[in-house]
Amino acid sequence: MGYQTLDLFHQALGKGDLTLRDVVNTLLDESEKPGDSEYTVAKILRPFTRTTQGVTIQGLDNVMVQFAKCCNPIPGDDIVGFITRGRGITVHRSNCKNIPKIESEQDRLIDVTWDLKGGRTFIARLNIICEDRKNMMYDIMAVIREMNTNMLSVNFDVEGKLARGQVAIMVENVRHAGRIIAKIKKIPGILSVERM
Numbered sequence: 792m793g794y795q796t797l798d799l800f801h802q803a804l805g806k807g808d809l810t811l812r813d814v815v816n817t818l819l820d821e822s823e824k825p826g827d828s829e830y831t832v833a834k835i836l837r838p839f840t841r842t843t844q845g846v847t848i849q850g851l852d853n854v855m856v857q858f859a860k861c862c863n864p865i866p867g868d869d870i871v872g873f874i875t876r877g878r879g880i881t882v883h884r885s886n887c888k889n890i891p892k893i894e895s896e897q898d899r900l901i902d903v904t905w906d907l908k909g910g911r912t913f914i915a916r917l918n919i920i921c922e923d924r925k926n927m928m929y930d931i932m933a934v935i936r937e938m939n940t941n942m943l944s945v946n947f948d949v950e951g952k953l954a955r956g957q958v959a960i961m962v963e964n965v966r967h968a969g970r971i972i973a974k975i976k977k978i979p980g981i982l983s984v985e986r987m
């Protein structure tokens with residue numbers, strides 16, 4: 792069946808005492824349902840496509856800028872630009888494992904700085920490990936709602952009593968993300984929350 796909007800998903804969660812495993816089973820099509828102990832919550836929204844800019848690149852105007860999906864930089868992160876062939880500049884976190892270390896690629900790296908007009912939000916991906924108790928997903932989503940943050944996707948694997956997964960949310964900057972992480976950590980049964 793699949794849920795097309797977050798509203799429907801929220802409604803489904805609000806109906807009863809759902810564990811993550813229940814949520815997984817509800818979201819997955821019959822054909823996608825795995826045989827035994829491993830379950831995956833399907834992504835409930837399409838990947839978010841972000842428009843350009845939000846950063847300044849020294850000496851360059853009108854260059855196409857995109858934010859790397861591997862590390863999802865948000866304001867406050869140290870960033871670096873990577874000159875792509877024919878696709879402008881991709882902005883990564885400075886510590887992204889995809890920043891090429893090899894000498895021949897170093898000259899494709901370029902300094903970039905955040906340049907925000909305000910009101911804009913960025914994707915932060917949170918890796919969460921938690922107990923799969925009743926209403927866990929509901930509690931996580933309640934915190935996200937309480938912080939006035941949009942959730943883009945959720946993806947959990949359940950193994951036994953533990954659930955591991957990732958929630959993608961929209962945040963203003965590193966501090967905003969930090970506040971949300973601190974709140975999620977206070978939910979009973981949460982074992983760890985880290986920004987990816």
Ligand SMILES: [Zn+2]
Pocket residue numbers: 859860861862863882883884887888889890
């Ligand atoms: Zn990256």
